[in-house]
Every structure is written in C-alpha cells, then in structure tokens.
Amino acid sequence: MACPGISTDDYLNLIAQPAYLKKRITDILQSRIPTSTLQLQLSQIQTDNEADAKAALAEINGGKGFQDVARAKSTDTATKDKGGDMGFIAKGQQSAEFDTAVFDANPQKGQTIGPFKDDAGWHLVLVVDRQDNKPLTGDQLSSLKSKAFDNWLSALKKKETASGLGRDRDGGRGWGNGEDDCPTRSLLLL
Structure with missing residues (x-):
C-alpha cells in the first residue's frame, strides 16, 4: 500500500497520476512562455x-x-x-x-x-x-510561469462550458458523460 487506508491503485488514480499530469502540463505550458x-x-x-x-x-x-x-x-x-x-x-x-x-x-x-x-x-x-x-525580467518570467497552469485550466473550463461540456449531466463533476466529452482530450492539444 502506498498510503494507510488507501489501495495502491486508488493512490495512483487519485493522487499520483493527477499530480504527475499537473506537473507535466505545467512544464509544457511554462516551456512555451517566450523570453x-x-x-x-x-x-x-x-x-x-x-x-x-x-x-x-x-x-x-x-x-x-x-x-x-x-x-x-x-x-x-x-x-x-x-x-x-x-x-x-x-x-x-x-x-x-x-x-x-x-x-x-x-x-x-x-x-x-x-x-x-x-x-x-x-x-x-x-x-x-x-x-x-x-x-522579460526574471520577476515577470516567474510571474507568468506561476500563472501558466491556472490560466490554462481557466481557459479550458471556459471553453468546455461554452461547448456544453460543463453542463451538470454527471452528478456535479462539471464534465459531460460521453467519451467525446472527456476533458483529457484537451490535454492532447498540448
């Protein structure tokens, strides 16, 4: 077990993979910030x-x-x-x-x-x-890098809400219930 009271699979699915994805997305977004x-x-x-x-x-x-x-x-x-x-x-x-x-x-x-x-x-x-x-100054670059993930996530939520994916069809999770509604599709655009 990776964590007391939680299975290894649950740990990977609920904690490790989302943390890895967030870090990977953040790294990609930050690498795109011009100097x-x-x-x-x-x-x-x-x-x-x-x-x-x-x-x-x-x-x-x-x-x-x-x-x-x-x-x-x-x-x-x-x-x-x-x-x-x-x-x-x-x-x-x-x-x-x-x-x-x-x-x-x-x-x-x-x-x-x-x-x-x-x-x-x-x-x-x-x-x-x-x-x-x-x-960009060092402070400006740091500021833009620290905001990169939050800005991307905000834009993604706005886009998916505008396209109808944010409707409450799935018990309040904010994502649609069809395979085409999967928010991870947007990750492929990175």
Missing part, C-alpha cells in the same frame, strides 16, 4: 465604480494630466503615489479582463484605454511606451 514579448509601460487609474472612472476620464479629456488625476483619484495604493505608474507589463501578468481590454486593443503609445472593469475595480490605462520585443 521576450510585447510589453507596455502603463499608468493606471483604478476606481471602485464606473462613475468615478468616467469622472476621472472627463478630467483627463478636459486637460488635466493623467498622472495628476491618478494621484488624486486612484484607489490603487501600489501605483497612486507614482501617478499610476505600473512599469512595463507583459500580457498575462494582470487579469484576463485587463489583458483583453489593454493588449487586445493593439494599443499605441499615448493611447488611453477604458474605463473597463475587472475583479480589482474599474480602470483607466495610459500607454506610456510600447516595446514589441522586450526581454
């Missing part, structure tokens, strides 16, 4: 609600400097005192909603994006600089 990529130097104004974000945008459109408005209005304590400066950010370092709003817009230097919402609140983002093939 250089598009990075944007961003400043942000984060607010608790849409009305405050729109009011901040109106001040900027009225001629106030983005950094001045960020210092006065932003609720993000990490960037507020720096005029909203976030430094260079690569896609995948922020929330999926943030990435979609900012990176999918093909932003250019000087462009203001937003307001848009994610779990942290409402954001206005100023693209201070854009570097299309900037090497």
